Amino acid sequence: MRIKSIHYFSGIVISVFVAFHLLNHASSVFGAEQHIAVMELFRVVYRNVFVETLLLAAVLVQIITGLWLFNKGRKWATTFFEKLQIWSGLYLAIFFVIHLSAVLGGRLVLHLDTNFYFGVAGLNTFPFNLFFIPYYGLAVLSFFGHIAAIHQRKMKPSVLGLSPTAQSKFMLGFGLLFTLFLFYGLTNHFQSVEIPAAYGVLVGK
Numbered sequence: 490m491r492i493k494s495i496h497y498f499s500g501i502v503i504s505v506f507v508a509f510h511l512l513n514h515a516s517s518v519f520g521a522e523q524h525i526a527v528m529e530l531f532r533v534v535y536r537n538v539f540v541e542t543l544l545l546a547a548v549l550v551q552i553i554t555g556l557w558l559f560n561k562g563r564k565w566a567t568t569f570f571e572k573l574q575i576w577s578g579l580y581l582a583i584f585f586v587i588h589l590s591a592v593l594g595g596r597l598v599l600h601l602d603t604n605f606y607f608g609v610a611g612l613n614t615f616p617f618n619l620f621f622i623p624y625y626g627l628a629v630l631s632f633f634g635h636i637a638a639i640h641q642r643k644m645k646p647s648v649l650g651l652s653p654t655a656q657s658k659f660m661l662g663f664g665l666l667f668t669l670f671l672f673y674g675l676t677n678h679f680q681s682v683e684i685p686a687a688y689g690v691l692v693g694k
Contacts, residue, residue, distance in 0.1 A: 611691055629668045
C-alpha cells in the first residue's frame, strides 16, 4: 500500500505538469510563435531548480514504483481497464526515460532550447516521423488511458447519470480527439515555419 500511495502522489505531481505541457502543445494550432509564447509563460513557474528537481524526482519515483506495480499487476489484471492501467503505465515509464534523456541531452549536450522547434523537427521529417508520430501519440493516449483506468476503479457512481465505466470511456474518447488536435497543431503549421539551422542536427542535417 505504501508503494501505491507513493506512486499515486508522485503521479499527481507529474499530472499537473503534463496538463500544462499538453495545453502548451495545444496552443500550437495558433502557430509556432504562440506555442513559444505560452511556453515562456509556463517556464516562469517550472523552469527553476526547485520545481525541476521536484519533477525529476517525481518521474524517477513514478518509474521505479510503476515498474514494481506493473510486475505485480499483470498477474491479476483481467478487465479491460485493469489491463489498460498497467500497460499504459509501462509505456509511460518507457516514454519518460526516452523523452527526458532526449530533452536533457538537447539542453545539456546540444545546447538547444527544447522548444517548439525541438519537437516538430523530427515529427515532420521523413523517415523520423515514422517513429515520432506513434511515439508521441501513444504517450498522450497512455496518459489519458492511465487516468481513465484509475478513474473507473476509484470513482463512485454516478456523475450526470453516467457510471464510472461510461465516464472513463468518455475520457478515452476525449483523449483520442485531443491527440488528433495536438498533431494538427504540431504539423499543420510546419510548412510555414522555418526551422532554425541549429535544430537540423536532430534530423541529420
